Amino acid sequence: MHLLRKKVLIAGANGLLGQQLIKVFRDDYEVHALSLQPERRLPDGNFQYHQGDIADRQKLRDLVQALVPNFIMNAAAFTDVDGSETQRELCWKINVTGVENLVYAAQKVHARLIHVSTDYVFDGRNGPFREDDRPNPLGFYARSKLAGENVLINSEANCAIARTMVLYGAGYEIRPNFVTWLIEQLRNGKSVRIVDDQFGNPTLASELAVALRILAESGHKGVYHISGSEVIDRYHFAVKIAEVFGLDASLIHPIKTSDLKQASPRPLRSGFDISKAVTELNISMSDVVGGVQKFKAELAVI
Numbered sequence: 226m227h228l229l230r231k232k233v234l235i236a237g238a239n240g241l242l243g244q245q246l247i248k249v250f251r252d253d254y255e256v257h258a259l260s261l262q263p264e265r266r267l268p269d270g271n272f273q274y275h276q277g278d279i280a281d282r283q284k285l286r287d288l289v290q291a292l293v294p295n296f297i298m299n300a301a302a303f304t305d306v307d308g309s310e311t312q313r314e315l316c317w318k319i320n321v322t323g324v325e326n327l328v329y330a331a332q333k334v335h336a337r338l339i340h341v342s343t344d345y346v347f348d349g350r351n352g353p354f355r356e357d358d359r360p361n362p363l364g365f366y367a368r369s370k371l372a373g374e375n376v377l378i379n380s381e382a383n384c385a386i387a388r389t390m391v392l393y394g395a396g397y398e399i400r401p402n403f404v405t406w407l408i409e410q411l412r413n414g415k416s417v418r419i420v421d422d423q424f425g426n427p428t429l430a431s432e433l434a435v436a437l438r439i440l441a442e443s444g445h446k447g448v449y450h451i452s453g454s455e456v457i458d459r460y461h462f463a464v465k466i467a468e469v470f471g472l473d474a475s476l477i478h479p480i481k482t483s484d485l486k487q488a489s490p491r492p493l494r495s496g497f498d499i500s501k502a503v504t505e506l507n508i509s510m511s512d513v514v515g516g517v518q519k520f521k522a523e524l525a526v527i
């Protein structure tokens with residue numbers, strides 16, 4: 226008997242976080258997944274897939290008005306950080322106009338909207354950052370994500386913003402993330418150069434998805450920093466991943482961010498203080514090794 230099940234619409238459902246959100250909700254919610262591609266990527270059923278574009282205001286409104294979800298979870302974004310410098314129009318259309326459209330549609334049906342943002346809204350001069358620290362985005366992707374946050378903050382919508390960072394996990398046909406890429410390289414005996422001057426909290430996507438459901442159900446508004454509990458630089462994170470997976474850490478060589486010549490600047494001393502989320506939402510997030518061990522266990526059952 227499913228008549229009383231609450232409904233959730235997950236935007237960006239084909240991505241790393243989107244797939245984890247489907248898994249977190251699908252057992253006891255009516256789950257509707259929205260993403261750009263014609264086909265769903267998560268193969269197993271128990272959710273309805275809708276092809277759609279959050280940048281298309283009318284079609285999005287029509288879908289939301291037809292479904293009347295209790296919650297809308299926004300994991301859809303233009304996430305190519307370096308590509309955002311050359312594809313500015315598309316990046317803005319998804320990360321800002323798309324968010325405006327979600328707010329508009331959510332308000333039409335009084336749905337609660339949970340939006341995912343990033344530590345890149347900060348400049349990385351003196352992390353770890355708290356929710357009330359002043360943003361100062363460095364690149365175009367970062368500016369678009371901050372503008373997306375401001376759309377929500379300046380609206381009357383029932384909403385909350387969850388900032389996260391260094392997301393990793395498994396998924397079907399997703400973009401490689403730092404952890405999956407590193408494991409692949411080391412398994413193939415390839416040496417890798419990893420920056421030791423970028424700090425952040427690695428975040429297991431499945432843990433973030435659980436926390437986002439709790440945030441949705443809590444009714445809390447405002448901004449929350451939700452990430453793994455521990456700050457680490459990328460090089461030492463890579464070494465810990467190698468240790469947990471029994472791979473050869475001597476293939477990992479430290480370099481500096483300036484050696485990479487990336488198109489978009491990165492915040493260096495980033496990281497989150499997650500105490501507000503831990504206290505107000507009563508969530509628990511893994512430290513670095515705990516998260517990677519949990520990920521290894523997840524891979525064993527896929």
Ligand SMILES: NC(=O)c1ccc[n+]([C@@H]2O[C@H](COP(=O)([O-])OP(=O)(O)OC[C@H]3O[C@@H](n4cnc5c(N)ncnc54)[C@H](OP(=O)(O)O)[C@@H]3O)[C@@H](O)[C@H]2O)c1
Pocket residue numbers: 236237238239240241242243259260261262277278279280299300301302303304319323341342343344370389390391392393399400
């Ligand atoms: N990955 C990280 O390290 C990280 C760090 C901090 C914050 N975040 C934030 O976390 C959220 C989720 O990131 P992620 O890593 O899961 O991203 P992802 O794997 O790149 O997935 C994003 C998904 O959004 C969908 N999408 C893109 N444009 C869309 C549109 N116009 N309409 C509908 N769907 C659209 C894509 O759909 P199709 O696949 O169907 O094309 C894609 O599957 C984003 O807000 C991102 O900014 C990520």
